[in-house]
Amino acid sequence: MQVHTHTYDVVVIGGGGAGLMAALYASKSAKTAVVSKLYPTRSHTGAAQGGIGAALGNLEEDHPEWHAFDTAKGSDYLGDQDAIEFMCYQAPEIVYELEHMGVPFDRTPDGKIAQRPFGGHTNNKTGKPVRRACHAADRTGHMILQTLYQQNLRQGTHFYNEFYVTDILFHEGRVAGVVAYELATGDLHVFRTKAAIIATGGWGQLWEVTSNAKTLTGDLPAVLLRRGLPLEDMEFFQFHPTGIFKLGILITEGVRGEGGVLINDLGERFMEKYAPTVKDLASRDVVSRAIYIEVREGRGIGGGKYVYLDVRPETVNKYARIDGRTRPDGSPYEVTKEELLAKLPDIIDFCKTYLGIDPMEEPIPVQPTAHYAMGGIPTTLKAEVIRDEQNTVVPGLYAAGEVACVSVHGANRLGTNSLLDIVVFGKVAGQEAAAYVTHADLPPLPADATDRTREQLERLLHGTGGEKVADIVSEMKEVMTEHVSVFRTEEGLTQALEKLQELKERYKRVSITDKSKRFNLELMEAWELGNMLDLAYVTALSALNRTESRGAHWREDHPKRDDQNWLKHTFIWLEDGKHRFAYKPVVITKWQPKERVY
Numbered sequence: 001m002q003v004h005t006h007t008y009d010v011v012v013i014g015g016g017g018a019g020l021m022a023a024l025y026a027s028k029s030a031k032t033a034v035v036s037k038l039y040p041t042r043s044h045t046g047a048a049q050g051g052i053g054a055a056l057g058n059l060e061e062d063h064p065e066w067h068a069f070d071t072a073k074g075s076d077y078l079g080d081q082d083a084i085e086f087m088c089y090q091a092p093e094i095v096y097e098l099e100h101m102g103v104p105f106d107r108t109p110d111g112k113i114a115q116r117p118f119g120g121h122t123n124n125k126t127g128k129p130v131r132r133a134c135h136a137a138d139r140t141g142h143m144i145l146q147t148l149y150q151q152n153l154r155q156g157t158h159f160y161n162e163f164y165v166t167d168i169l170f171h172e173g174r175v176a177g178v179v180a181y182e183l184a185t186g187d188l189h190v191f192r193t194k195a196a197i198i199a200t201g202g203w204g205q206l207w208e209v210t211s212n213a214k215t216l217t218g219d220l221p222a223v224l225l226r227r228g229l230p231l232e233d234m235e236f237f238q239f240h241p242t243g244i245f246k247l248g249i250l251i252t253e254g255v256r257g258e259g260g261v262l263i264n265d266l267g268e269r270f271m272e273k274y275a276p277t278v279k280d281l282a283s284r285d286v287v288s289r290a291i292y293i294e295v296r297e298g299r300g301i302g303g304g305k306y307v308y309l310d311v312r313p314e315t316v317n318k319y320a321r322i323d324g325r326t327r328p329d330g331s332p333y334e335v336t337k338e339e340l341l342a343k344l345p346d347i348i349d350f351c352k353t354y355l356g357i358d359p360m361e362e363p364i365p366v367q368p369t370a371h372y373a374m375g376g377i378p379t380t381l382k383a384e385v386i387r388d389e390q391n392t393v394v395p396g397l398y399a400a401g402e403v404a405c406v407s408v409h410g411a412n413r414l415g416t417n418s419l420l421d422i423v424v425f426g427k428v429a430g431q432e433a434a435a436y437v438t439h440a441d442l443p444p445l446p447a448d449a450t451d452r453t454r455e456q457l458e459r460l461l462h463g464t465g466g467e468k469v470a471d472i473v474s475e476m477k478e479v480m481t482e483h484v485s486v487f488r489t490e491e492g493l494t495q496a497l498e499k500l501q502e503l504k505e506r507y508k509r510v511s512i513t514d515k516s517k518r519f520n521l522e523l524m525e526a527w528e529l530g531n532m533l534d535l536a537y538v539t540a541l542s543a544l545n546r547t548e549s550r551g552a553h554w555r556e557d558h559p560k561r562d563d564q565n566w567l568k569h570t571f572i573w574l575e576d577g578k579h580r581f582a583y584k585p586v587v588i589t590k591w592q593p594k595e596r597v598y
C-alpha cells in the first residue's frame with residue numbers, strides 16, 4: 001500500500017452537519033481539512049426531515065428555559081444540565097446564524113421563521129405541545145448540510161472525500177495524526193495534525209430495521225476503544241416510533257406535529273392511554289414502547305408487527321377538533337390536503353415510492369426503527385474528548401455531533417435536538433480546536449503510523465477462513481434486534497453477548513473475494529463490520545450492567561428508574577477483549593429528577 005503524507009493544523013473527521021460546522025469555524029484561522037468517508041452532502045444530516053429546535057417564540061410564547069427543562073425531562077434526567085442549558089440558550093442565536101448563512105427556512109405569513117410542534121417540546125405552564133421546531137419543509141437537514149458545505153467551499157476548507165479514517169495517532173498522549181484509506185486508489189494517507197475533531201455520526205446499522213444510512217457503522221468510536229479510550233452511556237440507543245414497516249425509512253415526527261395520529265387494529269388512537277396530555281407527541285421512548293405493547297397484546301394491524309400512522313386530512317381534522325387544537329390566531333386548526341402536501345412533500349413521496357401508497361388517501365404502516373445514539377465519545381462542554389470519568393482531557397482530540405456524548409440527550413433525545421446539538425457543539429469544537437492549535441506545536445509522527453491499519457486490512461484481504469461478511473452482519477443485526485432493542489432482559493442480553501462473542505471469533509476468519517485496489521467496497525464493508533461488532537458488544541454489556549429502566553433503556557426485569565443507584569453515566573473500556581466500567585455523576589443545575597408524566 002502506497003502512503004501519502006499531509007500536514008494540517010486541524011483535521012475534521014466526517015463531513016456531516018457537525019463536521020462542516022466545526023470545519024467552518026476551525027478554518028477561519030487554522031489550516032483545516034475535512035476527511036470524509038462520504039462526499040459531504042451525502043452525509044446522514046441530509047436525511048433529517050422535521051426540524052431544528054429553538055425557542056424563538058415566533059408563533060406562541062416559548063423560552064430557552066422551557067426548552068432546557070423539556071430536554072432534561074426528556075433525557076429522563078440523565079442529561080447533564082449545564083450542557084443542556086448551554087445548548088438551549090445558544091439555540092435561537094445559532095438558528096439565526098444558519099438563516100444568515102442562507103438556510104431557506106419556511107416562513108410565517110409575516111416573514112418570521114416558521115415553527116411546528118414536536119414530541120416532548122411543551123409549554124411549561126400548560127404542559128401542551130409548543131411550536132419550537134424550525135423547518136424547511138421536511139428537508140431541514142438537507143438544507144442545513146448544503147448551506148454549510150457551500151460556506152466551507154467559499155472559505156477554502158480542504159476536502160478529502162471517500163477517505164475512510166481507520167486510525168488516530170498519538171504522541172505522548174496528544175493527537176499527532178489521522179490515518180485514512182482512500183477508496184478510489186487503495187492508498188493510505190497519513191495526516192500529520194495538531195488537532196483532530198471526530199464528527200462521524202451514529203451507528204444505527206447495528207440493527208435490522210433502522211432509519212440510518214448504510215455508512216453509519218460507528219468506525220471512530222471503535223477506533224478509540226482499540227486505542228484504550230472509553231465510550232459513555234452506550235446502553236442508550238433511541239428507537240424512533242415511526243419507521244416505515246420493514247424498511248425502517250423514517251417518517252418524521254413532524255407528521256404527528258402537523259396532526260397525524262397513531263391508530264391500532266381496533267381503530268383506537270392508543271396514545272391517549274399512554275400519554276393523556278401530549279398523546280401522539282409524547283417523547284420517543286414512550287411512543288416506541290406503546291407501539292411494542294400494542295403489538296404484543298395483539299392490537300397490531302391485522303395482528304402484525306405494526307400500527308398505522310394516519311395523516312389523512314379528515315383524520316387530522318377530526319382529532320384536532322377533539323383536542324381543541326387551534327391555529328396561532330385562535331381559530332380552529334383545520335388542514336387541507338394542499339397544506340399537508342406543502343409541509344410534508346418528501347414523506348408523501350417516500351410512501352408513494354417505497355410503499356406504493358398515498359398518505360393523503362391511506363394510513364402509513366409504521367414500526368419503531370433504530371435511530372439515534374445517545375451515548376458515544378465522552379466530551380467536556382468544550383467538545384474535548386476525555387479519557388476517564390475524572391474528565392481528564394486528551395490534548396488535541398475533540399468530538400461533536402451524534403458520535404459525541406456531552407451529554408445533552410441523556411437517556412432519550414427529543415426530536416429536533418440533534419440538528420441543534422451538531423451545529424452548537426460543532427461550532428464549539430471548531431473554535432476550541434482553532435484556539436488550541438495556536439499554542440500547540442506539531443507533534444512527531446510515531447514510526448509505526450500505518451501499522452495498525454495495514455495489519456487490519458491485510459488480514460481481511462488475505463483471510464482464507466471462509467466466513468462471509470454478509471452472514472455475520474445479518475446474524476449480528478438479528479441478535480441486536482431480538483435482545484438489545486426497545487425491551488431488554490438479563491436473559492436476552494446474556495444470550496446476545498454469547499452470540500456476539502461467537503461472531504467476533506468468526507470475524508477473525510472472514511474472507512473476501514475482491515482483492516483489488518480500486519473502489520474495494522467489499523474490503524471496507526468487512527472493516528466496518530469489525531467496528532460494528534465491537535460497538536454491539538459494548539452496547540449489550542452496558543445494557544446488561546444497568547439494572548434499571550430509564551429513557552430508551554427499558555429492562556423488563558428492572559422496570560423502575562432507580563435514581564438511588566443509577567443516576568450516573570456509564571463509562572466502558574474494552575481492552576484486549578476485557579471490559580471495565582466506571583461511572584460519572586450527572587450534572588444537575590436546576591431540575592431534580594421527577595417522575596416523567598406526559
Ligand SMILES: Cc1cc2nc3c(=O)[nH]c(=O)nc-3n(C[C@H](O)[C@H](O)[C@H](O)COP(=O)(O)OP(=O)(O)OC[C@H]3O[C@@H](n4cnc5c(N)ncnc54)[C@H](O)[C@@H]3O)c2cc1C
Binds near residue numbers: 015415
Ligand atoms: C432519517 C433521519 C431523520 C432525522 N431527522 C432529524 C430531525 O428532523 N431533527 C433532528 O434534530 N435530528 C434528526 N435526525 C438526527 C440527525 O440528523 C443526526 O443525528 C445528525 O444529522 C448527525 O449529524 P453528524 O454530523 O453528527 O453525523 P452525520 O451527518 O451522520 O455525518 C457523519 C459523517 O462522518 C463521516 N464518516 C463516518 N465514518 C467515517 C470514517 N471512518 N472516516 C471518515 N469519515 C467518516 C461520514 O462520511 C459523514 O460525512 C434524523 C436522523 C435520521 C437518520
